[in-house]
Amino acid sequence: MKKKKLGNTGIEVTPIGFGVLTVGNTQLNLPVEEGANVLRYALEKGINFLDTAQYYETYPYIRQALKDSPYKPVICSKSLDLTYSQMEFAINEALEEMDLAYIDIFLLHEVRQDPDWDDRAGAWRCLVEAKEKGLVKAIGVSTHHVDVAEKMAAIPEVDVLFPLINFKSLGIRKGDGPGTKEEMAAAIEANARAGKGVFAMKAFGGGNLTGSYLEALDYVRDLPGVDSIMIGFGSKEEVDRIVEYAEGTIDPDYIPDVSKKRIRIDQGDCEGCGACITRCPNKAIFRNGNGLAQVDPSICLTCGYCAPVCPVRAIIMF
Structure with missing residues (x-):
């Protein structure tokens, strides 16, 4: 390389x-x-x-x-x-x-x-x-x-x-x-x-x-x-x-499988502003006992709509 x-x-x-x-x-x-x-x-x-x-x-x-x-x-x-x-x-x-x-x-x-x-x-x-x-x-x-x-x-x-x-x-x-x-x-x-x-x-x-x-x-x-x-x-x-x-040898049509990836919120970065909670269309994000945002994976749609509104990039997917 x-x-x-x-x-x-x-x-x-x-x-x-x-x-x-x-x-x-x-x-x-x-x-x-x-x-x-x-x-x-x-x-x-x-x-x-x-x-x-x-x-x-x-x-x-x-x-x-x-x-x-x-x-x-x-x-x-x-x-x-x-x-x-x-x-x-x-x-x-x-x-x-x-x-x-x-x-x-x-x-x-x-x-x-x-x-x-x-x-x-x-x-x-x-x-x-x-x-x-x-x-x-x-x-x-x-x-x-x-x-x-x-x-x-x-x-x-x-x-x-x-x-x-x-x-x-x-x-x-x-x-x-x-x-x-x-x-x-x-x-x-x-x-x-x-x-x-x-x-x-x-x-x-x-x-x-x-x-x-x-x-x-x-x-x-x-x-x-x-x-x-x-x-x-x-x-x-x-x-x-x-x-x-x-x-330069990758398949030009390559799309990774992201089906097993999940939305998570880094508790060290989250500032508890609530913007993601308001934006989530499925009400899958809530405030935990520390007052920070947390995702309920059982109802999360993995749509990613929450990520753009986070001011500190605490929302990640892996």
Whole structure:
């Protein structure tokens, strides 16, 4: 699989990366050995780019996949922390738990509109200094917000942008409201022109667009400035299909079987706004004891009407 340079970082990545969140305890919750086997299979098939995060608790999968392995993939991790000391702990934790001497990319995780950037000044300063010390090769942010992506293009220390984008604009935010794919695409291109490496998340809108497999991938792949697309995998078969896609050998009529996928709401992301409850045509979403939205799978139609109204992209399908 051909590799592309990630902006001006000097880091080379495959056009498809492996989002390790999928195998972890908030989604498929695979046993470590099983999840690591899927990871290692992806490495064997040529994928060299892995994305994880402190919040995902998936470092053990990566460590196991790389144990006694000849592969040295590019690894990106992220932290939601605000302060210098918290970020310092997060970096050291990642290095220790994945048994690494350095980590290729480390990001501020899910930066939202101002004042979130300013509130995380301590964590950002830690990343800048960690790069100077050689603990991290490249630094940047992940975000669902157009306004944040736009701002990053003008910040010299930002090496990498990891934005959310898909052909239905699912989960894209701007300020306190929704953003559009056109706005995010323009921000991505501006970052690329500024020399930032860009790899995209949620091409399938948290799984809700998987039924439009080729359309979803083609849209993001063809955006000016996108160097790689991060995709979550749960099986070797899914890896095989994405490799075929990347190499141009996939059946042009391919449509994945999504009949066994179910709508779920990530309890760590849900803010309890109730928008999905109002939108659900079959009254399959309710507030649980924690005041958060939850799906009753026995009556859910898997129509996906709820996903576009969620302001924080907490609604996923797998």
